[in-house]
Amino acid sequence: MQSAICEMFGIELPIFAFSHCRDVVCEVSKAGGLGVLGALYFTPEELETELAWIDEHIGGKPYGVDVVMPASYAGAGNLDPSNMQDMLSEMIPQSHRDYVKQVMDKYHVPELPADEKPRSLLGWTEEGARPQVEIALSHPIKLLVNALGPPPKDIVDLAHENSVKVAALVGRTDQALKQVEQGVDIIVAQGYEAGGHTGEIASMVLTPEVVDAVSPVPVLCAGGIGSGRQMAAAMALGADGVWTGSIWLTTTESDMTPMMIDKLLKARSNETVRSRSLTGKPARQLKTGWTEAWDGPESPGTLQMPLQFMLTSDAYHRINKFQIPELVGAPVGQVVGSMNKRKPVKEVIFEMVEQFVETSQSLEKLIS
Numbered sequence: 001m002q003s004a005i006c007e008m009f010g011i012e013l014p015i016f017a018f019s020h021c022r023d024v025v026c027e028v029s030k031a032g033g034l035g036v037l038g039a040l041y042f043t044p045e046e047l048e049t050e051l052a053w054i055d056e057h058i059g060g061k062p063y064g065v066d067v068v069m070p071a072s073y074a075g076a077g078n079l080d081p082s083n084m085q086d087m088l089s090e091m092i093p094q095s096h097r098d099y100v101k102q103v104m105d106k107y108h109v110p111e112l113p114a115d116e117k118p119r120s121l122l123g124w125t126e127e128g129a130r131p132q133v134e135i136a137l138s139h140p141i142k143l144l145v146n147a148l149g150p151p152p153k154d155i156v157d158l159a160h161e162n163s164v165k166v167a168a169l170v171g172r173t174d175q176a177l178k179q180v181e182q183g184v185d186i187i188v189a190q191g192y193e194a195g196g197h198t199g200e201i202a203s204m205v206l207t208p209e210v211v212d213a214v215s216p217v218p219v220l221c222a223g224g225i226g227s228g229r230q231m232a233a234a235m236a237l238g239a240d241g242v243w244t245g246s247i248w249l250t251t252t253e254s255d256m257t258p259m260m261i262d263k264l265l266k267a268r269s270n271e272t273v274r275s276r277s278l279t280g281k282p283a284r285q286l287k288t289g290w291t292e293a294w295d296g297p298e299s300p301g302t303l304q305m306p307l308q309f310m311l312t313s314d315a316y317h318r319i320n321k322f323q324i325p326e327l328v329g330a331p332v333g334q335v336v337g338s339m340n341k342r343k344p345v346k347e348v349i350f351e352m353v354e355q356f357v358e359t360s361q362s363l364e365k366l367i368s
């Protein structure tokens with residue numbers, strides 16, 4: 001396919017895939033798209049290992065890394081990286097800690113063994129993400145992506161000095177304009193229906209608005225894209241390509257647990273919720289007993305990022321370790337309703353491209 005974005009990266013297909021799973025990243029890039037590894041959950045050492053593995057297995061194809069440097073969070077600008085964990089921990093009210101225990105008790109979630117401590121704070125702050133950026137730029141990445149706000153100017157400059165393009169996710173046109181001012185090369189316009197942190201505007205409205213506002217900066221349409229028809233719609237709205245996340249969660253390469261995969265395959269498109277329960281900012285995820293507990297009448301309310309995740313990370317670790325059916329969940333978009341069969345990444349891409357071509361041809365027939 002010929003699109004400006006394909007030329008920019010020397011890729012065959014304007015399909016970008018966000019994933020925390022290195023196998024998915026490799027398979028997407030090898031199939032002609034561009035895989036982007038989510039760095040959020042990795043320590044700098046782990047990220048180094050993941051990227052070294054990708055370098056070894058991706059066959060020289062381009063790939064990217066995604067970090068999360070939020071524009072606003074608790075303690076922003078006042079955190080000392082050497083003891084920020086303690087500084088932030090002191091901001092968590094006891095009433096919230098008690099509520100987590102109440103929910104864990106209600107669902108009889110076992111305690112962790114005494115020597116098992118989950119990590120609670122990773123890349124949710126600029127201070128936490130900077131070391132990830134340094135590691136990412138020491139690998140042959142072609143794209144650095146930031147979520148939840150404009151990346152700091154020095155990071156954009158550093159990426160450019162390393163011949164790495166910078167992209168950023170936005171949910172509103174004014175955010176897109178700020179990103180362009182900051183020197184970002186590609187805008188990912190992410191609609192309300194997307195998995196993960198989302199704004200309030202649907203892709204159908206957001207994409208053309210952002211395209212018109214930032215032209216000639218290329219725009220990737222994100223949110224609700226899992227098929228060739230949806231890809232064709234995105235391109236019809238003026239996008240240069242598509243940015244996808246949810247669709248990869250149920251691929252055969254995905255590292256999700258069997259229970260999680262089963263839940264995702266069965267979930268309908270009305271079974272996600274945009275909730276602050278995960279991180280303190282609205283993120284679309286599967287509706288579970290956990291999201292209901294935080295969004296229901298007994299909830300003490302959620303805390304600001306990154307406190308909410310610090311508060312709940314131990315609980316998440318227990319829920320996942322013991323696979324508590326009522327509570328196990330994941331960020332996922334409304335497109336989950338169409339994710340009904342496990343397939344290899346290659347097959348998902350092949351089907352998407354095939355249907356994109358058929359759809360474009362049938363649209364052409366309408367006017368001929």
Ligand SMILES: Cc1cc2nc3c(=O)[nH]c(=O)nc-3n(C[C@H](O)[C@H](O)[C@H](O)COP(=O)(O)O)c2cc1C
Binds near residue numbers: 018040068194243333
């Ligand atoms: C499980 C999951 C985790 C996500 N985590 C991040 C993240 O760490 N950083 C980020 O920029 N986007 C994240 N996203 C959002 C994706 O980058 C992407 O914009 C979104 O999935 C697109 O919408 P879709 O889910 O409908 O395909 C996540 C999405 C999912 C499904």
